[in-house]
Amino acid sequence: MTTMLAAYLPGNSTVDLREIARPEPGIGQVRLKMRASGICGSDIKYIYHQHVGSKQSGAAYLDVVAGHEPSGVVEARGPGCRHFREGDRVLVYHISGCGFCPSCRRGYQISCTDPERRAYGWQRDGGHAEYLIADERDLVALPDFLSFEDGCFVSCGVGTAYEGILRAAVSGSDSVLVVGLGPVGMAALILAGGRGAKKRIGVDTQPERLATAQRLGLLDEAVLAGPDALGAVEAATRGGADVAIDCSGAPQGRLLALQATATWGRCVFLGEQDTVQFRVSEDLMHRQRQIIGSWVTSLHNMEKCCRDLADWGRHPDAIVTHRFPLTAAAEAYAVMAEGKCGKVVITMD
Structure with missing residues (x-):
């Protein structure tokens, strides 16, 4: 045998x-x-x-x-x-x-x-x-x-990030905020760049992760999580990111992503588990924001993700x-x- x-x-x-x-x-x-x-x-x-x-x-x-x-x-x-x-x-x-x-x-x-x-x-x-x-x-x-390492990452983490980028319809007109720079968060930054995002901002609790994303050329602005993070994102985006993607799955991260989304902007929740509390009128309705929940991706979009990465040279x-x-x-x-x-x-x- x-x-x-x-x-x-x-x-x-x-x-x-x-x-x-x-x-x-x-x-x-x-x-x-x-x-x-x-x-x-x-x-x-x-x-x-x-x-x-x-x-x-x-x-x-x-x-x-x-x-x-x-x-x-x-x-x-x-x-x-x-x-x-x-x-x-x-x-x-x-x-x-x-x-x-x-x-x-x-x-x-x-x-x-x-x-x-x-x-x-x-x-x-x-x-x-x-x-x-x-x-x-x-x-x-x-x-x-x-x-092959690209491939195994696409089969879950990168595919998940790609679906969020597609759901938010990221384009060259958008500034993109990613909260939580683990592997999925950094993949979202790579993909946002491939879609032509005009500015990429990252937030994390760990300075080392921010430094890694900067070293890889994935960030235009690095923001350390904390009480000043919202103001820093608003300053970097003239009032809020057109697209915000939470990959942290943490209550504070989700709230920051929503509150740092521009008026009429799109906020995508990718990070799983836990909860979030926000003021429905002030944080959502009065700012005309859209919340999008996204879980992994489809077979078709996984194939498309592979083709896009190859075409973008990423x-x-x-x-x-x-x-x-x-x-x-x-x-x-x-x-x-x-x-x-x-x-x-x-x-x-």
Whole structure:
């Protein structure tokens, strides 16, 4: 029996490396030789420290191979595969939906309502292994210009940021504020630049993250979170950002994003969990602001994101600060859990 190494998350802030059988593709499936597998903040929040959620909420971890940001090469195909070929470079849309509910019909498998919905790395084996079995319909072609690290990041974090940028219709007429400069926040800055935003402002509680975004050329203005942040954003944007995107998921971050949005501007909430309180009349209605909730993206838009990045000549792997081999997956998760890094990727070159 041919075996492979794979990483599991017991839910006690450790990683369990196991030697398991190399899987074989079934009907409509492919086997990928993994090349890069990202660690997402949701992996830390819901799985690494403790197993949180339920199958119905989509957050239940069912003791499968971890990793929902996979990118690799098609190595073998099962019966019925018609589009992708051996040797194709791909990433994986990390939710496998039913294909028939209204959300799946729109390409938003993330919002599939079927009880059998399965997420890679959560309810079916994910990318923290030498090989991955994926449904062919979940694959997205990776342009030659993009690296495998680019690809794994697009499969969740960059795709999520891209959807927010699209929902807000960012253009060259817009100043864009991003609150929370973790990997998704920095991806939003890259994408806003690709769409031609005339000014990019970033807010974070950590000076190190602001410095990283500046070093990468992603910011025109860096603002440290605190009581003076709103005034600083208003001064930098002549009264407010045309588009504000909250990637912090924190009550204070969401409120700042809303209050720092210009009159008639658009405010997008990307960061998950927690709450926000605001004055409906003063903070929303009287300023004619629009609040947009956005969750991950669609298969179509993920493909479009890859094409746009290639056309713009932009690499989201610039945000990667730490790379680890699969054998050091425990160290990779420990670094990501500290929350002081950029993107962390497990590589299988």
